Amino acid sequence: MTQHSQETVIGRITSVFGVKGWLKVYSYTDPREGILNYPDWTLVLNGKRIPARLEEGRRQGQGIVVRLKGINDRDLAHTYCGAEVKVPTAELPALPEGEYYWHQLEGLDVFTVEDECLGVVDHLIETGSNDVLVVKSNKASIDQRERLIPYLPDQVVREVDLVAKRMVVDWDPEF
Numbered sequence: 001m002t003q004h005s006q007e008t009v010i011g012r013i014t015s016v017f018g019v020k021g022w023l024k025v026y027s028y029t030d031p032r033e034g035i036l037n038y039p040d041w042t043l044v045l046n047g048k049r050i051p052a053r054l055e056e057g058r059r060q061g062q063g064i065v066v067r068l069k070g071i072n073d074r075d076l077a078h079t080y081c082g083a084e085v086k087v088p089t090a091e092l093p094a095l096p097e098g099e100y101y102w103h104q105l106e107g108l109d110v111f112t113v114e115d116e117c118l119g120v121v122d123h124l125i126e127t128g129s130n131d132v133l134v135v136k137s138n139k140a141s142i143d144q145r146e147r148l149i150p151y152l153p154d155q156v157v158r159e160v161d162l163v164a165k166r167m168v169v170d171w172d173p174e175f
Contacts (some may be wrong), residue, residue, distance in 0.1 A: 011035050011085040017065045021072040025064045038087045045083035108167045117141045
């Protein structure tokens with residue numbers, strides 16, 4: 001198995017756009033156009049890793065459309081639909097203190113302010129008003145429930161310790 005340096009998924013190719021090989025991309029970056037700042041992509045599709053070079057891209061409605069080097073017809077472009085777009089994590093800009101990338105929060109153990117374990121952050125979902133932590137139970141959790149906890153720093157999320165892989169939330173376990 002080859003070892004890959006740490007990578008972060010920054011988007012997903014959803015469909016073809018037009019007949020000249022352009023692709024629609026769902027960008028996970030904020031703002032959406034941020035995905036266009038990374039010229040060298042690794043596409044991951046069905047377990048295969050495909051290096052790709054961003055030639056050009058732009059905002060199109062709510063999404064992003066791109067042209068990748070060497071893809072210049074609709075049929076070839078179609079073979080890339082569904083691929084995840086990854087870039088080396090080291091290329092991501094540093095965030096201000098107290099802000100985190102989703103991939104940094106995934107896998108953190110979640111405890112209440114009373115030190116009860118609720119489980120582990122499985123993933124986050126975007127709801128529009130605020131992001132939501134999906135917390136799944138683990139061996140240490142107080143029960144086997146999955147919880148949806150709003151990601152509201154200071155209000156709900158009281159502490160994030162990436163080194164200890166731990167998050168403290170002000171959340172009623174009954175909720």
